Amino acid sequence: MLTISEFGRRAGLSQKALRLYDVSGLLAPAQVDPANGYRWYDETQLERARRISVMRQLDIPLTTIAEILEGTDEEALIRLGRWWAAEEATTAARRATLGYLRDRLSRSGTTGLAPRPVLTRDVPATKIASIREDTDQQSLIGVIVTCTDEIVSYLQGAGAAATVGSWxxxxxxxxxxxxxxxxxxxPFDGLVDPSGRIGIRVEPAHREAYCTITMDECAYPRIMLAYDLVQDFVRASGVPEAGPPREVYRPDCHLLPRDEPAVDIALPVLERTL
Incomplete structure (x- = not known):
């Protein structure tokens, strides 16, 4: 048996850290003297302690460490890989956010996107099924996918046919x-009644300004550059906005190559030639 100081020295952990891991249930002593409260550790606990020490150097939260160490080493590898993939995605998102902020601060006269036109088009009145939901940026993609699947499934069950695209x-x-x-x-064809949170309405005919982006350009915050491009165009044209902005998705856009046109960033405007 090893005292807490000897065990900490060999594991590379401070006594304060060991007490924290005991309280959190991550690494309890093998024995605690009931008379004086001294903690004693077994040598077989050193490997777990060293793994905890290394993971703390990676700033892995204690709750995540507990999940990683639960089960076999093979399961730990899978959980560790998932955590690292999430960390890399977060880093990539922060890097993109930094690039967007630099572009906004420099206002160098470029859009931050490859050159592309902003066009206008007339959109006819369209019958749609829709779901409204509150979301933040982190949950947005999940909300869009879940709601779209729910709507399409409902339309199919009601005998209606979803038409091309969604927004x-x-x-x-x-x-x-x-x-x-x-x-x-x-959008859909057929007769369908509202159901639960799925509403049925007609999207009014309108004119909109829009530009097209790829799936690579669709990630936040880079996508905001496309919104800026359309809004700057509308303001420069002196035509008032006539509705909230929207993202119009081409059919199966998630299956398209990442560098091919996939999504239109659109802004309704008053019906006047731009």
Whole structure:
């Protein structure tokens, strides 16, 4: 048996850390003297302690460490890989956010995107099934996918046919820090009644300005550059906005090559030639 000081020295952990891991249930002593409260550790606990020490150097949260160490080494490898993939995704998102901020601060006259036109088009009145839900940026993609699948399944069960494409209307600013309402819309043909949170309505005919981006460009915050491009175009044209912005998705856009046109960033405007 090893005292807490000897065990900590051999494991590379401080006594304070060992007491914390005991309280959290991550690494309890093999024995605790009932008379004086001294903690004693077994040599067989050294490997677990060293693994904890290394993972703490990676800033892995204690709860995640507990999950990683639960089960076999093979399961631990899988959990560790998932955690690291999430960390890399977070780092990539932060790098993209930094690039967007630098572009906004420099205002160098470039859009931060490869050159592309902003066009206008007339959109006819369209019958849609839709779901409104509040979400933040982190949950946005999941909300869009879940709501779209729910709507399409309902339409199919009701004997209606979803037509080409879908879109999401942003009734507020969705950010990592705050929620806003989004409306997931699926156009369809047929007669369908509202059901639960699925509403049925007609999207009015309107004119909109838009530009097209790829799936690679669709990630936040890079996608905000496309919104800026469209809004700058509309403001420069002197035509008032006539509705909230939206993302219009091409059919099966997630299956398209990442560098091919997939999504239109659109903003309704008053019907006047731009």
């Amino acid at each position: 999401v209307i942003y009734h507020g600013a969705v950010t990592p820090e705050g929620e806003a309402t989004v409306e997931v819309c699926v």
